[in-house]
Amino acid sequence: MSWFRFLHRRQSDAELQDEMEAFLAEETADNEARGMSPSEARxxxxxxxxxxxxxxxxxxxxxxxxxFTMIDREVKYAFRTLSRTPGFSIxxxxxxxxxxxxxxxxFTIVRSVxxxxxxxxxxxxxxxxxEFHRGAEAGTQDSRYRPVAPGDFYDWREKTNGFEDxxxxxxxxxxxxxxxxxxPELVRAATGSWNLFQLLGVQPALGRGFTQSEDQPASTIVMLSWNVFERRFAGDARIVGHQIHLDGKPFTVVGVLPSWFAYPDARIQLWVPYQSDVSTEFLRAHSHHQSKVIARLRRDMGLANALAQVGALQYQLxxxxxxxxxxxxxxxRALNEDLAGNVKKPLRLMLWAVGCMLLIGCLNIANLLVARGAARQKEIAIRNALGAQRAVLxxxxxxxxxxxxxxGGLGGILLSISATRFLARAWKDLPTAQGIHLDSAVIAFACALIFAATLVAGLxxxxxxxSKRIMAALQTSARTASSNVSRTALRKSLLTAEIGxxxxxxxxAGLLLKSFLRLRASDLGCLxxxxxxxxxxxxxxxxxxPEKLxxxxxxxxxxxxxxxGVRSVALGNSVPGAGYWGDFSFTVKEHPPLAAGEDLPSGLARWADPGYFTALGIPLVGGRFFASDERGSRSYKVIVSRQLAQQYFAEDNPVGKHLQVxxxxxxxxxGESDYEIVGVVGDTAYHVGQEPxxxxxxxxxxxxxxxLMLAVRTSSDPLQFSVPVQKQIASLDPELPVSDVLTMDQVIGSSLVNASLSATLVLAFAVLSLLLASVGxxxxxxxxxxxxTTELGIRMALGAQRDQxxxxxxxxxxxxxxxGLGLGLIGSVATTRIFQSMLFGTKPLDPMVLTGVIATLLAVALLAxxxxxWRASRLDPMKALRTE
Amino acid sequence: MRKGSQSQNEMLKGTLDMMILRTLVGGDAHGHTIAKVIERTSEDLLEVEQGSLYPALHRLQDRKWVSSYWGASENNRKAKFYRLTAEGRKQLVRETSRWRQMTRAIGLVMGEEGGAQ
Known part of the structure; x- marks a missing residue:
């Protein structure tokens, strides 16, 4: 046999027929020569x-x-067996x-991210x-990693040589x-030092990148992302070299970034040189921690050595x-990990959950197949006795x-294409620096998964x-089939594993759900x-x-x-729950200077108009609110939150003291930075679920x-007011773009989207698993x-009651x-610790969740x-005894 | 199976390949000729069953011991001719010497002087 022959079977068959025809003709001719009649000769x-x-x-x-022929036959055989029970197969x-x-x-998401x-x-x-703050505690969002101050960066770049750039x-x-x-349109932008794109190895699609001499304060050049280039400038290459207006100032477009470039995320529409929007003081400052630094390691240098150099310099600073x-x-931090940030943990958790579900699915199929196999026990035993090899069976x-x-796997891969698309859209935190899509590695992973599943479910x-006990199987009659203890035990242990x-x-899922509900109900400290x-x-x-503003x-x-319908209005730079925004370090003027090495206290920086606190329902604890005539040189006043007052003024009354910022x-x-504290207000959380x-x-x-952010408290559905409020803004200044028109509930909701997504998904996996287990x-x-049946019939005949x-x-x-429940609970104790940090206000062994799970499982198991x-107890003993 | 007995036919099975190769030494031939030559030279003791002749020919071709081509037979009919390849010739030598050893050995056991020849 050769592959060539195999693939040309049909052709060689036709040739053979010709050949045999030729033989017939020759033989007939021979026979005729021997004197036979033509028909006899033939x-x-x-x-x-x-x-x-x-x-x-x-x-x-x-x-x-x-x-090959054997496999072909087996596939046909298996297919026929499966199509005999279409319900099971489907x-x-x-x-x-x-x-x-x-x-x-x-896995597609994990791989992409x-x-x-x-x-x-x-x-x-x-x-x-x-920058790394050893003293801070490592939490969910590891707070020891701090953004870099430009002063530190320029020192690192100049004075160390472990990194190429x-x-x-x-x-x-x-x-x-x-x-x-x-x-007009508000666009997200980023500023990058002139060497950023060179360092990343990114060539502009059109035009050029920044040069060193252009990276300086008040520089007015800009690079466009492909998105804004296509969307706003119709993909017209002539825009390069022309001016666009940013914040009303003309900027010259020097280049357009390629369409695949979506770092650090796809929402960044423009890039300007790093120094262009800041002052020289800012660039020298060692205290403005707002920037990210990317470094390229030298080829001949280990990361540890290069870091040691920078670390030593930083310690000096x-x-x-x-x-x-x-x-x-x-x-x-690795670039991927830096972008992945807070999706890494939920992602891992979900991968585990989905792995568990897959395992349960495989066990379930294994279980169902064991049942079918048991029904064919006798057939197998006979074939075995007739000499079939075990391997073949x-x-x-x-x-x-x-x-x-x-x-199923093929269907799964197709399913995953749309599922991935849905997940990528629903999961707001996912980094978008590279598209999330199937690639060959994912396909290979899926194939490996299918292979493993096949083995688990089939082997x-x-x-x-x-199993070798042919005699036992041959002797077994239906009457004693139930005595096949080992197989029953196997099925029960599979079930136990599934349930566990x-x-x-x-x-x-219960913990995540509870944590999510807690999060949603958590108090921001304001209306x-x-x-x-x-x-x-x-x-x-x-x-x-300031006067014009x-x-x-x-x-x-x-x-x-x-x-x-408007009840009150607040004007500030942010509202509670809308994010961190920024903080300032401060000292208290009236307190003795801090000892060297002691960390400066810091507080979130917020701006507020006199009506801000009343409108948002933030209570006044002491002192007063701002007065509307406090402006110009009379405006050097601040209000602090209760927590700041308690933390830094313990017993004192903070009102009347001064903060130096x-x-x-x-x-x-x-040169001056003293602010008089005029009031103390209640605490608010900057993000749902974060401590104030x-x-x-x-x-x-x-x-x-x-x-600025305007918050309008209304007497009815606030969204109805979005048009009237925007009209007022447009009537004051028609060129002013307004963005992020959201209700406060939406602001909070958007920060809960991810928590709700992971809770929902894990819950969905869990419910599916429960369904599978109960079917099993x-x-x-x-x-x-x-x-x-027969055994039950005998029991009945001997006088067993139906309820017995x-x-x-x-x-x-x-x-x-x-x-399984017991094992599962033990397993949960071990595994829930892993994602403890993802939970808000919920302990890993939350009694309510545990009781809920136990009750649900027992109820479902009881139903199953x-x-x-019930059927067993309704048996007719005579019929049962007659069944063979 | 008119003339050949069961045992003869079974023996033929193992040696058919060798005999086909031997037949082809005399020149290219098609299936009918091959069968006829084998039958004639064995004085009609052996009968070549077509059911094994054609699979054998294909097998030999797979092993590259013979090659084939379509041509015209002596009666000017279209027929598939087989030709011995160099590799096939070597194989024939090997098979022949093995066959001789075997028949000699069997002859010795059966008490024939000097083995069968």
Whole structure:
């Protein structure tokens, strides 16, 4: 046999027929020569040739590879067996498709987010550098990693040589105004040092990148992302070299980034040089921790050595600026991990959950196949006795699981394509620096998964049904079939494992759900009902003095207040729950200077108008709110939060004391930074589920904040007010873009999306697993009951009561369930610790969750067992005894 | 199976390949000729069953001991001719010497002087 022959079987068959025809002709001619009549000659020739069909068949077989024909036969056989019970087959394939699909989707995301290197030149040597605060505690979002101050960065770049190069970047935002009367638009932007794109190995798609001489304060050049280039400038290459207006100032477009470039995320629309939007003081400062640093390791240098150099330098800086927040060490992070940030843990958790579900699915199919195998026990035993090899029998049994898993797996891969798309859209935190899509590695992973599933689901039943005890099986009659203890034990242990894993999943899902509910119900410290928020940004070329800013803001407040239905209005730079925004280090003027090495206290920085606290329902604890005439030089006042007061003024009354905030000097006098505390207000959380932090409120009428957030408290559905409020803004300044028009509930909701997503998904996996386990339980028990029909009949004949039989079967089914429950609870204790840090206000062994899980599982198990048990107790003893 | 007995036929099975190769030494031939030559030279003691002749020919071709081509037979009919290859010739030598050893050995056991020849 050769492959060539195999593939040309048909052709060689045709040739053979020709050949035999030729033989017939020759033989007939010979016979005729011997003097036979033509018909007799032909007949004799045919007799001599014999059965042509047989010759053809034997050659056909000779040309077919043996194992191949056998597999072909086995596939056909398995297919026929499966199609005899279409219900079972369809369910099994669906289970597999679901499990493989979910697992593949999650792996696609894990691979795209965590495993695949970013599409930059030699990504293995790229690393993010952070300042490292050894003293801070490592939490969910590891707070020891601190963004880098530009002063530190420029020192690192200049004075160390372990890295080939380092680049720095920072987030920014601009309002992009139209050249031809298009609507103004707030765009997310980033600033990057001139060498950033070179360091990453990114070539602009059009034009060029930044040069070193362009990376300086007040530089007005910009690079466009492909997105904004296509969307806003119609993909017209002539935009390069032309000007666009950012915050009302002309910027020259020098280049366009390629379409695949979406770092650090796809929402960044523009890049400007790092130094262009900051002052020289900012660049020298060692206290403005807002930037990210990417470094490329030298080829001949180990990461540890290079880091040691930077770390040593950083420690010197730390000693040199004892009262600035200059952290004592430097720590690296992989680029992927840096972007993945807080999705890493939920992702891992979900991968585990989906793995558990897959395992349960496989066990379930294994269980169902064991049942089917048991029914064919006798057939197998006879074939075995007739000389069938065990390997062949095992292969034949495996073929069913191969078909189920193969077809299911294929369906799963198709399913995962749309599931991945859905997940990528629903999961807001997922980094988008590289697209999330299937690739060859994912396909390979799915295939490996299918293979493993096939083995798990098929091998156990195959081994158990083809066990060597032929005699035992042949002797077994249906009457004694129920005595096959080992197989029953196997099925029960499979069930126990299934239920155990289900319990772990249920506990995890319950905890996540409770944590999510807690999170949603958590108190921000302010009113959230019927509040509309929106953001606007006053361009600083037109609003260049505090007076102009204040005039606009005051006029706006006045107009919005008069809209019917508006109860009160707050103006600030942010509202509680909307994010961290920024913090300032401060010292208390009246306190003795801090000892060297002691960390400076810091507080969140907020700006607020006099009506802010009343409108948002933040209570006044002491002192007073801002007065509306506190502006200009009279505005050097602050209000602090209760936590700040308690933490830094313990017994004292903070009102009347002064805070020195060097990072925020008086607008008119850069050297001065004393602020008098006039009031103390209640604590608010900057993010749902985060502990409140000490907060400092500055008066918004000091007039140096361009980016503002307006919060409007209304008497009815706040979204109805979005148009009237925006109309008021447009009537004051038609060119002003307004963004993020959201209700307070939406602001909070958006930060809960991810918590709700992971809770929902894990819950879905858990419910599916529960369903699978209960189907398994039901299946096993029904099967066992049918097997025991005769035994039950005898029991009845001997006088067993129906409820006794009910009990008997019920306990038989509940035993593995209880056992699994116990194992699962033990397993949960071990596993829930892993994701403890993802939980908010919920302990890993939350009694409510545990009780809930136990009750649910018992109820479902009872339901699954009740039907077969009921059937058993309703048996007609005469019929039962007659069944063979 | 008119003339050949069961035992003869079984023996033929193992040696058919060798005999086909031997037949082809005399020149290219098609299936009918091969069968006829074997039958004639064995003085009609052996009968070649077509059911094994054609699979054997294909097998030999797979092993590259013979090659085949379509040509015209002596009666000018289309027929598939087989030709011995160099590799086939070597194989024939090997088979022949093995056959001789075997028949000698069997002859010795059966008490024939000097083995069968």
């Amino acid at each position: 007949r004799q020739a045919q007799v001599k040739l014999g059965n042509q069909q047989k010759v053809r068949e034997s050659l056909w077989v000779q040309n077919s590879p043996q194992p 369910i099994a394939v669906l289970i597999m498709a679901l499990c493989i699909g979910a697992a593949t989707s999650l 965590l495993l695949r290197p970013l599409p930059f030149r030699d990504p293995g040597r790229l690393v993010m550098l952070y 380092m680049a720095i970047m920072r987030y920014a935002g601009y309002s992009l105004t139209g050249e031809h009367g298009e609507l 730390h000693l040199q600026y004892p009262h600035d927040p200059v952290y004592e060490d430097v720590a690296p 095992i292969r034949e049994q495996l073929m069913e699981s191969v078909l189920i898993c193969g077809v 156990l039943p195959a081994l158990s049904t083809t 894993i289900t319990v772990v999943l249920l506990v995890a 959230t009902k019927n509040v509309l928020t929106l953001q606007y940004n006053l361009p600083d070329n037109r609003f260049d003095t 204040n005039a606009f803001n005051e006029a706006l407040l006045e107009r919005v207040r008069t809209i019917p 060097p990072a925020h000097p008086h607008p008119k006098a850069p 932090k000490p907060t400092i409120y500055f008066p918004v009428f000091e007039g140096d904040q361009n980016g 339980l039901y299946g096993v028990l029904s099967y066992l009951t049918t097997q025991r 039989l009910l009990q008997l079967i019920l306990f038989d089914g509940l035993r593995p369930a209880l056992f 067992c009740l039907a077969p048990a």
